[in-house]
Amino acid sequence: MRQLKPCTIRGxxxxxxxxxxxxxxxxxxxxxxxxxxxxxxxxxxxxxxxxTVDGVTYSxxxxxxxxxxxxYWVARSLGRSGTQRGKRRPSGSGSAKTDHPPTRNxxxxxxxxxALLESSVWIRRLPPPHHCEIAKARHILQQQxxxxxxx
Numbered sequence: 001m002r003q004l005k006p007c008t009i010r011g012x013x014x015x016x017x018x019x020x021x022x023x024x025x026x027x028x029x030x031x032x033x034x035x036x037x038x039x040x041x042x043x044x045x046x047x048x049x050x051x052t053v054d055g056v057t058y059s060x061x062x063x064x065x066x067x068x069x070x071x072y073w074v075a076r077s078l079g080r081s082g083t084q085r086g087k088r089r090p091s092g093s094g095s096a097k098t099d100h101p102p103t104r105n106x107x108x109x110x111x112x113x114x115a116l117l118e119s120s121v122w123i124r125r126l127p128p129p130h131h132c133e134i135a136k137a138r139h140i141l142q143q144q145x146x147x148x149x150x151x
Contacts, residue, residue, distance in 0.1 A: 007035040051079035107149030114141040 048060025
């Protein structure tokens with residue numbers, strides 16, 4: 001036979017969850033929810049597994065989220081990976097970073113824009129004085145692409 005689990009809901013003590021459900025006219029599931037709340041309505045999370053993030057162990061995920069100032073689901077993810085996002089890894093792990101950002105995508109974009117300026121129907125429909133300015137812009141973009149990526 002199961003033992004009765006006393007609970008306190010809104011400051012009133014009940015001998016069991018079933019007795020509290022009958023007295024309040026709600027389901028037992030709602031009694032479980034109410035039993036986990038304090039008088040001011042904030043939920044108290046009990047139990048939970050310890051979570052370690054960057055060598056610091058928290059009693060549960062909710063406490064880790066509060067201490068790190070991140071949402072619960074982010075703290076859960078950090079607990080699984082064991083490290084915070086954005087933190088540098090110890091030297092010697094992974095590939096070495098260069099001082100120069102990758103330029104391959106920038107070159108592709110510059111060349112695409114230059115080709116678009118050259119072939120766009122909408123640009124051809126502009127008044128003739130604008131064609132000279134667009135030709136200058138296309139020339140500048142092409143020069144930048146050539147400087148960044150070579151031929």
